[in-house]
Amino acid sequence: MGRRTRLTAAQVRSLPPGKYHDGEGTGLLLRVEPTGARLWIQRVMVRGKRRELGLGGFPTVTLAEAREVALENKRVAARGGDPLAERRRAKARPTFREAAIATHAELSPTWKNPKDRDAFLSTLQAYIYPSIGDRLLAEVTSADLRKAILAARAKAPGVARKLTYRCSHVFRWGIAEGHVETNPATAAALALPRDERARTHRKALSYAEVADCIAAVQASKASVATKLAIEFLILTASRSGEVRAARWHEIMGGTWEVPAERMKMKRPHRIPLSRRALAVLAEAEKLRDASGLIFPSANGKPLSDMTLSKLVKELGFEADVHGFRTSFRTWAQERTNFPREVAELALAHVNKDRVEAAYARSDLFEKRQKMMEAWATFLTSGLAKVVKLGGGA
Incomplete structure (x- = not known):
């Protein structure tokens, strides 16, 4: 069977074909094949059953490395674990990039807007991957993330805000899959300093200018569908979508x-149509x-x-399409003397007061x-005035 004395590096290189125990008490042995190949084997009891584990071949795995792995396997087995399963889990540990891709695949069906779906990975690729993308997820720290996000904030503050919760989603996936135990991307863990730069709101026209914009759109060379949609x-x-x-x-x-799947709050929304909307x-x-x-x-696809x-801006109006909701709300x-809740429901905004919302279940459709x-x-x-003035010019 071979000697049970402690092996030396010289013996490992020169022993003839056979099996040779290391004598360290870990069950490690060297098997020398007739071809001269030298393989490390460990015999160990795992949950009451004798198992034989392959630890690799010499010289790729040295004597010292084989002993280290054998000792750790024995410790795992002594704790009631399975060394082979542990090794498989270790090999399956994802990098941050791999975890982000898996997270994106799971979340994608929940996003209505394709832009959000694309931005999840593109922003991580631009600002997070360069520093930690190829690091194991379990080895990424709050300090690593904080440094990357602060660097992103200096270039794109709006993107940096979104990076925090995108990274957090990745680690939440990692926790659920058993790859990590904690989330280093929480607000408390990152402790990011307050960003004093004012957030920019969607550009909106004064409600007094909206009729002018409609007139300009109608007079433009845009497609009929685009004009009518605006x-x-x-x-x-x-909302545009x-x-x-x-x-x-x-x-x-x-x-x-409007069905729930197209609404921001995932709730169906009834919109009363004015005579002009019907026209x-x-x-x-x-x-x-x-x-x-x-x-x-x-x-034949959606605009x-x-x-x-682009059309609104090309016509000289500094406004985002979403900004027309602001114009309406300000008007x-x-x-008008319409109650605030009527205007809020017209915009499909949800009442944040849960108690009030529980009692106020009407959608105030008639109002x-x-x-x-x-x-x-x-x-x-206003449009009639615009047309009349234009016609008299």
């Missing part, structure tokens, strides 16, 4: 029923195709958000109908 978006105070993906089956008489839909009927979209692009925003506050008609009247009266 006006419909303004008239309904809706809700309008661009709107379908004919969602129109129920004088009501537009816009009547124009859009001429564009009806097999896609079912109310405002289809030339290829892009960039198409709407309601300054020019919102009056409000949206008043908004349309305000816009069309």
Whole structure:
């Protein structure tokens, strides 16, 4: 069987074919094949059963390294663990980059906006991967993340804010998969200093300028679908994605029923349609195709958000499409007597007071109908003035 004395490095290199115990009490032995190949084997009791583990071959694995691994395996077995399973887990430990990709794959179905789906990985690649992307997830510290996020803040403050929770999602996945025990990307762990730079809000037009913008859009050389979509978006105070993906089956008489999956808060939203909004839909009927979209692009797909925003800016209006919701809200506050909750429900905002929300279950549809008609009247009266002035020039 071979000697049970302690092996030496010289013996490991020169012993003839056979099996040779190391004599360290770990069950380590060297098996020399007739071909001259030298393999490290360990015999150890794992949960009451004798197991034989391969530890690699010499000289890739030296005598000292084989002894170190054998000793650790014996310790794991003594604690009731399985050394082979431990080694497999160690080999399967993901890097931060691998964990981020796995996290992204799991979260992707929950994101409505393709931009959010793409930005998750692209921002990590730009600001996090260069310093820690190839590090094992379990070895990344709060200090590592803090340094990377502060560096990102210096270049792109808005992105840096999102990086914190994107990194946190990666570690939450790691905890759930058993790769890490704690999340070093929490606000408490990062202890980031307060960013005193003011957050920039979406650019919005004064409500008095919105009719001018509609007139400019109507007079532009943009596609009919784009023109109608922008006006419909303004008239309904809706988000771009809700309008661009709107379908004919969602129109129920004088009501537009937006399904929950397209709403930011994942709740269905009924929107009362003004007479002008219905007139816009009547124009859009001429564009009806097999896609079912109310405002289809030339290829039968939804218009892009960039198409709407770009047109408004090219016409000389410093505003984001989303900013028309702000224009509507300011108009309601300054020019009408409609209660605040009516305007908030028109924007599909959720009441943050849980107690109040529990009792106030009505969507105030009839009151919102009056409000949206008043908004349309305000816009069309302003639009008439714009057209009249333009015609007399």
